[in-house]
Each structure stands twice: as structure tokens, then as C-alpha cells.
Amino acid sequence: MKRLMALLTACAALAGLFVIGPAAAEDKPLVVGAIYVESVNDYGYDRAMKDGLEEMKKNIPGLKLIEAENVPETAESERIMEGMIQQGAKLIFATSFGHQQFAFNLAKTHPDVVFEHAGGWMQAPNFGNFFGATQSAWYPMGVAAGKMTKSNTLGFVVGVPIGYALGNVNAFEMGARSVNPNAVTRVVVTGGWSDKAKEAVAANALIDQGADVVTMHVDSPATIIQIAESRGVYSIGFQSTEARALAPKGWLTGLGFTWGQFMTDTAKSVIAGTFKPAMVRQGLGQGMMAVAPFGPAVPPDVRALVSASADRIAGGFNPFTGPITDNGGVVRIKEGESWGGDKMGNFDWYVEGVIGKAK
Amino acid sequence: MNTALVVGVVASSMLSGTSLLYATLGELVGERAGIVNLGLEGIMLIGAATGFAVTALTGDPYLGLIAAAFAGAAVNLIFAYLVIERRANQLATGLCLMFFGLGLSALIGRPFVGVLIDGLPRLHWTGLAANGIAARLSSYDILVYFAAPAAGLIWWLLFRTRWGLALRAVGESPASAYAAGYRPASLQYQALILAGFMGGIAGAHISTAVTLTWAEGMTGGRGFIAIALVIFARWNPLLAIAGALLFGGAEALQLQLQAAGADVSPFLMNMVPYLLTLLVLVVWGWNRQSVAPAALGRTFFGVE
Numbered sequence: 001m002k003r004l005m006a007l008l009t010a011c012a013a014l015a016g017l018f019v020i021g022p023a024a025a026e027d028k029p030l031v032v033g034a035i036y037v038e039s040v041n042d043y044g045y046d047r048a049m050k051d052g053l054e055e056m057k058k059n060i061p062g063l064k065l066i067e068a069e070n071v072p073e074t075a076e077s078e079r080i081m082e083g084m085i086q087q088g089a090k091l092i093f094a095t096s097f098g099h100q101q102f103a104f105n106l107a108k109t110h111p112d113v114v115f116e117h118a119g120g121w122m123q124a125p126n127f128g129n130f131f132g133a134t135q136s137a138w139y140p141m142g143v144a145a146g147k148m149t150k151s152n153t154l155g156f157v158v159g160v161p162i163g164y165a166l167g168n169v170n171a172f173e174m175g176a177r178s179v180n181p182n183a184v185t186r187v188v189v190t191g192g193w194s195d196k197a198k199e200a201v202a203a204n205a206l207i208d209q210g211a212d213v214v215t216m217h218v219d220s221p222a223t224i225i226q227i228a229e230s231r232g233v234y235s236i237g238f239q240s241t242e243a244r245a246l247a248p249k250g251w252l253t254g255l256g257f258t259w260g261q262f263m264t265d266t267a268k269s270v271i272a273g274t275f276k277p278a279m280v281r282q283g284l285g286q287g288m289m290a291v292a293p294f295g296p297a298v299p300p301d302v303r304a305l306v307s308a309s310a311d312r313i314a315g316g317f318n319p320f321t322g323p324i325t326d327n328g329g330v331v332r333i334k335e336g337e338s339w340g341g342d343k344m345g346n347f348d349w350y351v352e353g354v355i356g357k358a359k
Numbered sequence: 360m361n362t363a364l365v366v367g368v369v370a371s372s373m374l375s376g377t378s379l380l381y382a383t384l385g386e387l388v389g390e391r392a393g394i395v396n397l398g399l400e401g402i403m404l405i406g407a408a409t410g411f412a413v414t415a416l417t418g419d420p421y422l423g424l425i426a427a428a429f430a431g432a433a434v435n436l437i438f439a440y441l442v443i444e445r446r447a448n449q450l451a452t453g454l455c456l457m458f459f460g461l462g463l464s465a466l467i468g469r470p471f472v473g474v475l476i477d478g479l480p481r482l483h484w485t486g487l488a489a490n491g492i493a494a495r496l497s498s499y500d501i502l503v504y505f506a507a508p509a510a511g512l513i514w515w516l517l518f519r520t521r522w523g524l525a526l527r528a529v530g531e532s533p534a535s536a537y538a539a540g541y542r543p544a545s546l547q548y549q550a551l552i553l554a555g556f557m558g559g560i561a562g563a564h565i566s567t568a569v570t571l572t573w574a575e576g577m578t579g580g581r582g583f584i585a586i587a588l589v590i591f592a593r594w595n596p597l598l599a600i601a602g603a604l605l606f607g608g609a610e611a612l613q614l615q616l617q618a619a620g621a622d623v624s625p626f627l628m629n630m631v632p633y634l635l636t637l638l639v640l641v642v643w644g645w646n647r648q649s650v651a652p653a654a655l656g657r658t659f660f661g662v663e
Contacts, residue, residue, distance in 0.1 A: 038575065041473035070465065070575065155618070161625060188617040189625035196570040196577045197378075201371045201611055205618040208367030208495070222473065222572040230571075246475065355620035 029062035030091060030271050033084030035071040037096035038194070044220030045257070047240040049095045049118070052259030059264040060271075064088075073098025081106050085113055091270045093263070094118070103127070114270050116263075123277055128266075132257045133283035135167035135344050139319045140284075140291060140309040141236050142175020144252050145183070145213040147302045148234055152182045155206030157216040157224055159193040165217045166347035166358055167320075168238075172215065173353045174319050179305065186211055187356030194219040203227040213252065221254075222246055234297065241292035251295030253306060258290045281341045285314035325352045364619050368611045370495045376607025377506045378403075378564040382585035383592065383599045384513050385557030390589055391517060392550035393530040393543075393654040397453030398438055400582025401460015402558035403565070406431045408464035410563025411573040412471050420479045420567050424502075424560060431559020432552045434460065439551040443544050446658045461576060468573040479568040500568045502560065507600055509557075514596040526550055530652030533659035543659050561585070584636060591639045593650045602639075609635045 032053070040050035046069070057065050066084050071077045077099050081092055085106070091114045094103035100120035107115045107127040117129040145154045154176060158165050169187055176183035186209055188202040203214055203224045214228040215236035221243045228235040229247040237243035237254030244251045262280065269275045282288035291310050294303050313319075318340065322333035326349040333339055339346075349358050382403055389396050396402075409430040414423030438456045441447040479500035517523035526546050528536040533543040565581070566573050584606055591605075592598035609632040617628055 039469065039472040042574065043473050047473070186618050186620065188614050189629065190614070191625070191629035192579070194574055194577075195579045196572055196574050197375060197565050197579060197581070198610065198614070200570045201375055202614045202618070204371055205367055205611070205615040208363045208370075208615065209618040210363070211618075220473075220572070220574065223570045226475075226571045356617065357622060357624055359624055359626070 028088075029064055030060070030267060031064045031066065031084075031088040032056070032267060033066045033081060033087075033089035033092040034068070035077055035080055035084075035092075035094055035096075035099060036067070036069045037071060037073060037098070038219060039069050040067075042220035043222050043237075043243040043246060044218075044239040046095070046219075047242060048257040049093070049259065051240070051242075052257070052263050053093065055260030056263035056267050059260070060267055063267060071096075071099070073102075075102060078102035078105060085110055090114065091116070091267060100129075114266075114275050116266055121279065123279065125277060126275070128275075128277035128280065130259075130262055130280035130282075130288075132259075132289045133281045133341060133344070134164065134255070134289065135171050136313050136317075136319055137255055137284045137289045137291075137310075138168045138171035139175035139178075139313055140306050141215065141238075141253065141255055142172040142177075142183075143179050143309045144298065144302060144306045145172070145215070145234075145236060146176030146178070146180035147305060148252055148298065149176075149180070149183060149213050151210045151212045152180065152184065153210040153212065154183060154185045155203070155209070155211030155214040156185050156187045157199060157202045157206065157214070157218060158187055158189045159195075159216075159218040160191065161189050161358065163345035163347040166350065167344045168217050169354060169356075170347060170351045171319050173351055174324075175309065177353055178309075183353065185354045185356075187350070187354060189356075190218070196223045199223045200227055204231070207231050207233055225251070234295075237292060241290060244292055244295060247295070249295075250297065252298055253294050254292035256290050256292055258287060261287050283313065284310055285316065326350060327352050327354050327356075361619065364615050366495055367615045367618075368608060371611035371615070372604055372608035373499060373503055374569060374607075375610060376603040377503045378561040378569070379581060379585055379588065379607055380506045380510060380561075380599060380603035381502070381557045381564065382561035382582060383588040383603055384510055384596055385554035385561070386585055387589045387592065387594055387596060387599060388513060388517070388526075388550050388557070389554040390655055391530045391594060391652055392526050392547045393533065393652055393657065393659070394439075394442060394547055394551060395449050395453065395586075395656045396435070396438060396456070396551070396554060397450055397583075397586065398435075398456025398460060399453075399554075399558055399585055400578055400580065401457040401464070402431045402435055402555055403562035403578045403582045404460045404464035404576065405434050405467070406559030406562025407566035407577060408468035408471075408562075408573060409559070411474075411476065411566040412467055414476045414478070414567050415471050415474045418477075420477065423567055424479070424563050427559040427563035428556045429559070431557070431562065432555035434463070435551050435555025435558065436548075438555075439548050442658070443547050443551075446660065449656055449658070457582070465575045468575065471573050474573075476567065476571060478571045479564075500564075502564045502568060506603075510596045510600050517596065522546075527652070530654055533654055537661075558582075584632075587636050587640060590651075591636075591643055593643065594652065605639075606632055606636065 036046040173185040190198040213234040225246040241256030320339040322337040323335045324333040406427040410423040410427030413426040481498040529543045588602040591602040613628040
């Protein structure tokens with residue numbers, strides 16, 4: 001009899017498992033997939049993405065993160081994301097510009113999975129995109145450079161001269177001019193987001209031409225910051241605020257992406273089933289960009305000026321307010337006019353004070 | 360034109376020309392033995408990754424350099440086995456080697472992305488810790504100083520030694536060399552090991568002396584430029600010095616001109632080094648037949 005009871009109990013327990021099974025699946029923690037175009041240890045763009053995702057993971061207990069690095073911007077990325085969906089991912093961050101089309105294809109065939117793409121424009125009920133509003137945030141970087149330069153010459157290495165990158169250069173120079181009317185910015189374009197050897201030659205060329213503050217818009221700032229440090233000039237970083245480790249002496253400050261809060265909010269909305277796609281572009285004011293800690297070379301009065309300038313940008317000040325003249329003397333933004341978020345990709349000219357040709 | 364620009368171009372072309380020269384010399388020795396290696400880019404990448412990794416691990420850039428040279432030679436040995444022993448098509452095998460190198464170097468370099476190294480020390484030949492222009496023109500790492508002598512040494516080996524004569528004979532006509540009592544396969548192996556050695560050093564120079572960082576695919580096509588430079592140099596190691604300086608100089612000049620604010624489109628500027636390479640191939644290409652090793656790219660199937 002006892003045996004029969006035990007058997008019955010076991011059967012009941014088994015049955016219970018089956019009944020509870022699907023219910024337990026409902027509470028299953030969210031699985032998030034993320035693909036990076038390069039390695040996450042590069043002090044650059046991918047590092048910033050990784051830091052944001054780690055913050056999201058910390059904020060939401062039980063969340064599982066599946067990651068893949070060095071994912072090319074080809075159909076290969078679609079297969080990798082498909083694999084993540086097979087592993088249960090319900091939210092996928094496609095973090096490089098070229099991943100957009102492939103993530104979008106999957107969004108159509110997997111309506112139950114939410115996709116967030118960095119930097120693109122496509123929209124679907126389960127497909128949103130996000131990016132930092134970098135241009136205006138470069139203004140306080142210019143303030144730091146303009147105050148610290150002794151030669152009044154700043155150097156800027158640009159990977160690919162797209163409108164957004166030119167906008168960064170423009171805000172940087174305008175920030176520098178706001179505190180130092182004699183500051184000029186020399187620009188060198190390497191033609192690629194990640195051509196290290198060329199970046200090294202470009203940074204050297206800028207320093208040869210008198211630049212004593214060097215900054216950049218490339219994938220990873222590591223090479224350029226190290227060249228600046230080895231030649232004894234100041235550097236300002238971009239992409240990840242952690243790049244300061246590369247230049248213990250010459251680091252002034254830097255601009256980094258801080259995606260953590262946005263990623264946390266997105267994951268929470270997916271868990272709650274309230275996800276709404278949007279084209280999110282946020283800057284210093286909303287916490288999607290941050291000014292990196294200052295280096296030891298920066299005196300307190302300059303720190304105060306830079307922080308004040310960053311607060312002003314965060315408070316809504318738009319540096320792209322006319323009249324703004326390009327470096328050929330043509331008025332590009334008229335008095336009373338101002339350029340906002342949707343026009344940031346339209347720059348094909350440099351502001352007055354930038355030495356370089358845009359096209 | 361200002362002084363800073365001239366100084367900058369000279370200094371930068373020495374620096375970026377160095378890795379090109381080592382790579383070109385390696386490829387040149389292989390081609391003199393009759394073997395085209397399109398996988399040079401892959402060899403350079405493996406050298407760059409290994410050199411950087413060993414430097415980061417041991418803190419000794421010279422050890423990194425030695426490791427890179429041996430890694431380059433070891434991987435080129437695989438290529439040698441395939442094209443000499445297995446008689447595989449050289450062009451196809453070379454391209455495979457390039458992709459293999461891309462993958463393997465990514466694997467080797469993976470834990471070392473973002474690691475900080477001091478890199479190859481700069482030696483001041485003036486004996487003084489110079490500043491400004493003087494420092495820019497007088498402080499280079501050891502590989503820069505050895506680059507031109509290396510070209511001289513390779514020239515001497517190829518044209519003034521019995522070994523070089525035999526090697527060139529293999530490149531011109533393996534059957535004749537065989538008939539003269541040499542073993543073509545053995546000489547080709549030696550040539551390719553030397554080529555791998557040089558290719559590895561070339562890659563390590565980029566990662567441990569120029570950029571001080573490792574990134575995937577960081578050689579950026581310089582391996583292919585070096586293959587073009589072999590043709591430019593007409594398979595002569597001494598002319599290769601000019602070729603490497605010319606290409607390194609073109610790249611440095613266009614970046615310096617941008618920094619100096621020249622009124623030329625950056626898109627056009629970035630094409631200059633490649634346009635120059637194309638131009639050189641067009642100008643020199645026509646009489647290529649007369650100087651190229653006669654058996655270049657052909658598989659030697661032995662003598663019946």
C-alpha cells in the first residue's frame with residue numbers, strides 16, 4: 001500500500017511538473033542578444049556598447065545576455081542573430097550601422113522579437129533605433145581644447161567624412177572659438193573607420209603641423225591617443241569614456257556614449273510587453289552621452305568652464321544657431337535659423353576656423 | 360610647402376615605408392625562387408598579432424619581434440608545403456593563406472585588444488635626447504635602421520653568393536637547376552621560410568612600433584601593395600628601397616597635405632598612393648617579361 005501511495009505521489013508530482021511547466025516559462029527571465037562589429041576591448045564604440053549592456057544586466061536581475069563580437073556587416077550577421085533567437089532571445093541589439101538591413105529582415109519574420117538598432121532610420125512595430133546626439137556634445141570638448149592649447153592649433157582625425165562626423169568637427173571648433181577666438185582646427189581624413197597605421201601617420205601629421213591637442217572620430221581612439229601621448233601633446237577621447245587609461249599624462253577629457261539607462265528601459269518595456277518603436281536621439285541632457293573624467297593636466301578653472309558648457313548643452317543650448325559661416329566665407333545657417341537633430345547628417349561644409357576641405 | 364611638412368613626410372615615410380620594405384624583400388626572395396605568394400597580407404597579420412601578443416605578455420618588444428618572425432616563417436611553411444610538395448596552384452593557395460592569416464591573427468590577437476604596450480624603443484642616433492624637428496628625424500626604432508642594410512644583404516645573398524645563384528636558377532628554370540645538381544624544392548623551401556620571416560617582421564613593425572595597438576585586419580592591404588612593389592622594383596632588392604619609400608611617402612604626403620590645409624578633396628587625397636601604384640604598374644609593366652623570373656608562378660613537376 002505504501003508503495004502504491006509513493007507511486008501515486010510520484011505520478012502526481014510528474015503531472016504537476018507538466019502543469020506548472022508552461023506557467024514557469026511565462027516567468028522565464030528575458031534573454032537579450034547583442035552583436036558587435038568589432039572587439040569590445042577596443043576602448044572605442046564597441047566598448048561603450050558593452051558597458052551599456054552590462055549596466056542593463058545589472059539593473060534587471062535574472063536577465064540573460066548573449067553576445068557575439070566581430071560580427072561582419074553582411075548576411076552573416078543575420079545568421080548570428082537568428083541563432084540568438086533560437087536560444088530564446090526576445091530582444092536584440094544590433095549595434096553597428098551596417099547591421100540594420102539584416103536585423104530588419106529578421107524583424108519581419110520574427111514579430112515576437114524586438115530589435116533595437118544603433119544609428120539607423122528603419123521602423124517597424126518591433127524595430128526601433130537609437131543613437132547619441134553627438135554633435136552638440138562636442139561643443140564642451142572644444143571648450144576644453146580651446147582653453148588648453150598654447151599653439152592655438154587643434155587636430156582632428158576623421159575616419160569617414162560623413163555629415164555626422166563633420167558636424168562633430170564643427171561643434172568642436174565652435175566650442176573652442178567660444179573661449180579662444182584664435183583657435184583653429186586642422187582636419188585629416190583617413191578614409192576608413194579603422195585603419196590603424198594610417199591613423200598613426202595622420203596624428204603625427206597633425207602634430208607636425210602644430211596641433212597640441214589631438215582628437216578623433218574613428219572606431220577606436222587607442223592608436224591616436226597613444227601617438228599624442230608619446231609626442232607629448234594633449235588628447236581628447238571619443239566613443240568610450242574609459243579611453244583615458246591610454247594617456248595618463250596628456251588626457252584632457254573625452255566624450256563617451258552611455259547607453260545603460262536606455263537599454264535598461266527598453267528591456268523593461270519588452271518584459272512588460274509595452275515596447276513602442278521610436279527613433280531615439282539623445283545627448284548630454286538625457287544621459288545618453290557623458291563627459292569623461294578630466295586628466296591631471298586640466299586646471300580647476302578649465303574644468304569649471306567645460307562642465308558649465310556641458311550643462312548648457314544639456315539644458316538645451318543649440319550651438320548650430322545662425323548666423324554660421326563656413327570656412328569659405330559663405331553663410332550656411334542664416335540669422336534666426338538653427339539646425340536640429342534631423343539635419344545633423346547634412347553637413348558637407350566646415351565652419352569658419354576649420355582648416356580642411358569637406359568634399 | 361613648409362619645413363614641418365617636409366620633415367613630417369620624411370619621418371613618416373621612413374616609418375611606414377619600413378614595414379613595406381621588409382614585406383617586399385620577403386616576397387621578392389620567394390618570387391626569385393619562382394613562387395608568387397598572394398598570402399603575404401595574412402603572414403603580415405600573423406606577425407602583427409604575434410609580435411603584439413608576445414610583447415604584451417613578456418614586456419619585451421624584441422622578444423615579440425623574434426616571435427613574429429618565427430610565426431611568419433612557420434605559417435609560410437604551410438604554404439610552401441602546399442605549393443611545393445602538393446603542387447597546389449600558387450595563386451589560389453596564396454589567397455587561402457591570406458584568409459587563413461586574417462582568421463588566425465584575429466584568434467591570436469583576441470585577448471590583446473586594448474592592451475597597452477611600450478613598443479619598440481626609439482634609438483636616438485644623435486646620442487642626444489633631441490626635441491622638435493631633430494627628434495622627429497633622428498629617433499627611430501631598430502627596424503628602421505636595419506631596413507636598408509637588410510635590402511643590401513638580400514641583394515648580396517641573391518647576386519653574390521652561390522646560394523643566390525642556385526635560387527635564381529630555380530626561379531628561371533627549375534629543370535635546368537635540377538640538371539645542374541640543385542634541388543629546386545629544397546631551395547624554394549628556404550626562400551619561402553626567409554619570406555615568412557620577413558613578412559612576420561613587417562607585420563610586427565606595424566603593431567609594435569607604428570600603432571602600438573592590435574586590431575583585426577590592421578595591415579590594411581599593405582601586403583598586396585608589397586606584392587605590387589616587387590614588380591616595381593623589377594625583382595631587385597635595392598630598387599625595393601625606393602619603392603617602399605615612394606609608397607610610404609605618398610601616403611604620408613597626402614595626410615600631411617590635409618593637415619597643412621591643402622585645397623584638395625580628401626577623397627582624392629586618399630586615392631593618391633593607390634593611383635601611384637597603378638601608374639607605376641602601367642609604366643613598368645610593359646617590359647615585365649624581360650625581368651621577371653621565367654618560371655614565376657609555374658609548378659615544377661620534376662624531371663622524368
